[in-house]
Amino acid sequence: MTQQTSPPLRLAILGSGKGSNARALIEAAQQIECHYEPALLISDREDAGILRLGEEFGIAACFFDPGPFKTKFLQEREERLAAFLHTAKIDFIALAGFMRVLHAPLLAAYPQRIINIHPSLLPHFPGLAAWKQAIDAGASESGCTVHLVDDGVDTGGILGQRRVPIFQTDSAETLHARIQEAEHELYPGVVNAFAATLLQKMTLHQQ
Ligand code: GRF
Numbered sequence: 001m002t003q004q005t006s007p008p009l010r011l012a013i014l015g016s017g018k019g020s021n022a023r024a025l026i027e028a029a030q031q032i033e034c035h036y037e038p039a040l041l042i043s044d045r046e047d048a049g050i051l052r053l054g055e056e057f058g059i060a061a062c063f064f065d066p067g068p069f070k071t072k073f074l075q076e077r078e079e080r081l082a083a084f085l086h087t088a089k090i091d092f093i094a095l096a097g098f099m100r101v102l103h104a105p106l107l108a109a110y111p112q113r114i115i116n117i118h119p120s121l122l123p124h125f126p127g128l129a130a131w132k133q134a135i136d137a138g139a140s141e142s143g144c145t146v147h148l149v150d151d152g153v154d155t156g157g158i159l160g161q162r163r164v165p166i167f168q169t170d171s172a173e174t175l176h177a178r179i180q181e182a183e184h185e186l187y188p189g190v191v192n193a194f195a196a197t198l199l200q201k202m203t204l205h206q207q
Contacts, residue, residue: 006203009091009195010039014098019050020180021096021117021187026057028188035195040088042081044073044100060088072101082109092198094191095149103151114149115194117187119179121145121161126154131176134166141165142175144183146190160190 008029013022019041026038041054041061054061064081067074073081082105085093093106095116102114120130122145127133134142143163148156162182166175 006035006199008035008037009199010089011036011191011195012040012042012085012088012090012093013038013050013096014042014044014093015050015096016043016045016048016099017050017097019048019053019096021183022050022053024184025094025096025188025191026053026059028192032188032192035192035199036092040085040090044098050096066100071099072103073105075103075105078103078105082106085109091202092195094187096187101151101153102149107149107151112148113198115159115191116147116149116154116156117183118145118147118154119176119183121163122147122154122158129172131179132172135170135172135175139166142179144179144186146187159194160186162186 011025013025015022022041028034029036029038038059041050041059042064043051044064044066046063051061051063053059065077067077086109092113093110095114106114118126118130120126120134121143125133125142131142141163143161145158146160147154147158150156162185164179164182
């Protein structure tokens with residue numbers, strides 16, 4: 001008798017920038033036996049590089065107008081985004097360089113199902129330009145952290161971390177480049193493990 005395997009969970013990736021972490025997630029899903037399928041790419045910026053990955057990899061991609069605020073969604077827009085993600089049958093969400101704080105509409109629609117990657121060893125250096133914060137503080141190491149998203153700034157439960165050394169010769173840019181290499185190694189594995197755990201919970205819930 002052959003064993004029934006569950007189809008991969010549908011992942012939406014939200015980003016505001018060039019999308020190198022989104023690329024790492026997509027490429028890993030093509031190579032490893034994967035519990036997630038990148039099904040939708042969304043950006044709050046029309047010109048974001050992450051949207052171009054849609055065409056390259058044949059994944060649905062769209063700009064989602066966030067409204068007038070710089071660091072959050074207009075509430076009504078966030079409600080609309082949550083409804084859109086449900087309609088697209090998205091199971092969970094990975095933020096990859098997404099520059100807005102999420103609030104109730106999305107957090108309630110996807111409780112404990114939104115994860116983020118941050119370029120420091122949290123709880124150190126939350127917030128913007130964490131690699132520059134580490135250099136300015138004279139730290140000898142930094143790294144990256146994958147964590148659950150809550151309504152704070154980089155405060156949710158930690159799912160995985162990777163350490164990166166800081167050299168005396170480092171600038172903010174060279175450190176960020178080294179951290180990004182670590183991010184691309186860390187994020188796909190943590191997302192895959194998260195999807196596997198979520199799949200188990202969903203299967204138990206259905207029984
Ligand atoms: C990454 O360094 C990530 O940790 C931070 O924003 C950056 C996004 O880079 N949240 P990219 O768009 O994935 O290349």
